[in-house]
Amino acid sequence: MATVTAPETATQKLVQYRADGGIAILTMADPPANTYTYEMMRDLDEAILRARFDDGIHVVVLTGAGEKFFSAGANIRMLATVPPQFKYYFCLHANETLQRLEQTPKLVIAALNGHTVGGGLEIALACDLRIARRDAGKIGLPEVTLGVLPGTGGTQRLARAIGKARALELMVTGRTFSFDEAQELGLVQDIFDRQDFLPQVLDYARQFCPPNKASRAVGRIKRAVQTGAEVPLAEALGLERELQQLLFTSEDAHEGLTAYAEKRQAKFKGK
Amino acid sequence: MLVKRANKIATFDDWVDLFRVWQSDIGLDYPELKQYQFEAKYGPLHSNEIEFGAYRGQNRWQRIRQVPDQRAQDALLNLIVYQGDTEFASVEQQRNLFAGAPTEYDRKALARVMTEEMRHGYQMCHLLLGHFGHAGRIEAQKLLERRAFNSERLLGSFNESVENWLDFYTYTQFIDRDGKFQLQMLSHSGFAPLAQSMVPMLKEESFHLGTGNDGLRRIVRRGRIPLAYIQKYFNKWIPTAFDLFGTDFSSSAHWAYLWGLKGRYDEHTNAQSADLDMLNDSARNLYYQEVNGLIQSLNRLIPAEQPKLYTPDVKFNRHIGQFAAQRFSVTGEPLEEAEYARHLAAVLPQPADRTAVNALLAADKEWIEPKGAEAKWSQV
Structure with a gap:
């Protein structure tokens, strides 16, 4: 049974955190649909900060517990029982949490293990890349069918991801669609086989960790794209130059340039 | 993967080309299957009005855009995809049986079952490509x-x-019978092309489950295959058939009924209003009763002194619903973990059972009673 509001004494985390070779794996775990409440968002917020501050973490993978749902979004039973002011602060906190995820200069990959609808897709949209499990579910923003709008960044991030008209059409119809169609739209970057889905995502994520890649460069590319896309070009180019300058002073940039000149494989350290 | 995503289909003719490639890819190079003329068939509607749910009394929808709720459109696509998936899957499951057909009659029956299952998949794709645009083409x-x-x-x-x-006979008896239930429930659909598709599909499906029932009766009457083996194959398929009805208290079934997409099995004869939270369970119960009756009918062919066949308990070996991942015996008693593992090994077909049954079928050409006077024993 999903949590509606967790008691103050609850110790079971609704977002489980584990680290695996430089990757933080964040699992939303509130069966059956991993719907989120204020309590889950707080756990997610805490997990994001933990991954952000941990120098040993280079990539974050966000997924859902079980095989059926990444997340079906906000817990509708909870929304039906709390006063409007709580709903407002709940949405505000969710927005802040997802912005924290988006602004963390470490690559975030959403591993879509199952249905990714409503607020579930809004969470995934705040991630940098989305990898889906083949035939594991539907994706979409059907909030309009409940008489509301996708209010955790969906109207903004979906339009930025796939363009205004297509995003608008999907949101006003509320249509849910296959991961294959999402891939054609550019909403999902890849679809992995059902068997051993998460290990495959972790294999994919490891390429962005040292010694394979300079993870600081990966993180700053993310920062340049995520922030740069939201400001005028001149400022974005300025941001890009400053981030590049930061990287020029890094050990990994020195190693990368030297290894290239010496025609050997670079060994990055994430420094 | 056979069909690369790069080779996207645009028309139904494109899809038919891929269908022929799929047939070859899974090894269906038998003349009976190659020569079959596939076509989409639509039967008459029971009535022009939606018969249940929130849109009851309105005209059935002829086009997907007439379905007023996007969620209903999405659910409809899903229902058709799942139905189509079972049709092609069953052909893949049965593709290696030709070589062991006991008689020419059975070989022809297998060919008919497989071609008609393919036609059902063809029919579902005709709906997908005809009504669901880009999403339908992908699916x-x-x-x-x-x-x-x-x-x-x-x-x-x-x-x-x-x-x-x-x-095969056990599969067609129990899994195709589940198919009959699903097709019957879809035959009440408010989406007219889906309801119309079900009329010829139900007629064809009746031959498939008749093949299973008749085959099992011929086997039991002949008495060469030990009943213990037959029971093990019942234990293999019947719980999966129970699973096919879906989860208990299913909200998907609830909404599908409310939107007029999928009715009850006994929609036309059940005067009571539907219990929307129990739709899957109630269909599963009707299925259980039907299956139980058929097994009792088989038991009447077994000599009095021999043990009888039985229907596994609805809690046994379930993977969906309230009994999923729980440990119940084939007669419904709760078991401890170690005992359960031993029990499963004892009541489900094991590699040794498969070897024994295959050896028996190969060694004794008369393991099944001939089908009427026209049956010819053969080595095919």
Whole structure:
């Protein structure tokens, strides 16, 4: 049974955190649909900060517990029982949490293990890349069918991801669609086989960790794209130059340039 | 993967080309299957009005855009995809049986079952391509990309293997019978092209489950295959058939009924209003009763002194619903973990059982009673 509001004494985390070779794996775990409440968002917020501050973490993978749902979004039973002011602060906190995820200069990959609808897709949209499990579910923003709008960044991030008209059409119809169609739209970057889905995502994520890649460069590319896309070009180019300058002073940039000149494989350290 | 996503289909003719490639890819190079003329068939509607749910009394929808709720449109697509997936999957499951057909009659029956299952898949793709635009084209293509033998089909029963002819008759008796229930429920659909599709499909499906029932009766009457083996194959398939009805208290079934997409099995004869939270359970109960009756009918063919066949308890070996991942015996008693593992090994077909049954079928050409006077024993 999903949590509606967790008691103050609850110790079971609704977002489980584990680290695996430089990757933080964040699992939303509130069966059956991993719907989120204020309590889950707080756990997610805490997990994001933990991954952000941990120098040993280079990539974050966000997924859902079980095989059926990444997340079906906000817990509708909870929304039906709390006063409007709580709903407002709940949405505000969710927005802040997802912005924290988006602004963390470490690559975030959403591993879509199952249905990714409503607020579930809004969470995934705040991630940098989305990898889906083949035939594991539907994706979409059907909030309009409940008489509301996708209010955790969906109207903004979906339009930025796939363009205004297509995003608008999907949101006003509320249509849910296959991961294959999402891939054609550019909403999902890849679809992995059902068997051993998460290990495959972790294999994919490891390429962005040292010694394979300079993870600081990966993180700053993310920062340049995520922030740069939201400001005028001149400022974005300025941001890009400053981030590049930061990287020029890094050990990994020195190693990368030297290894290239010496025609050997670079060994990055994430420094 | 056979069909690369790069080779996207644009028209139904494109899809038919891929369908022919799929047939060859899974090894269906038999003349009976190659020569069959596939066509989409639409039967008459029971009435022009939606018969239940929130849109009851309105005209049935002829086009998807007439369905007023996007969620209902999405659910409709899903229902058609799942139905189509089972059709192609069953052909993949049965594709290796030709070589062991006990008689020419049975070989022809198998060919008919397989061609008609393919036609049902063809019919579902005709709906997908005809009504669901881009999403329908993607899904129709994917129906030919998944493989039962790679465990890629959408429902558990359709990733199991059908190992021999005893398995085949059991499968058609119980899994195709489940298919009859699903088709009957879809025949009440408010989406007219889907309801109309079900009329010829139900007629064809009746031959499939008749093949299973008749085959099992011929086997039991002949008395060469030990009943213990037959029971094990019942234990293999019947719980998966129970699973096929879906979860208990299913909200998907609730909404599908409310939107007028999928009715009750006994929609036309049940005067009571539907219990929307129990739709899957109630269909499963009707199925249980029907299956139980058929097994009792088989038991009447067994000599009095021999043990009888039985229907596994609805709690046994379930993977969906309230009994999923729980440990119940085939007669419904709770078991401890170690005991349960031993029990499963004792009541489900094991590799040794498969070897024994296959050896029996190969050694004794008269393991099944001939089908009427026209049956010819053969070595095919």
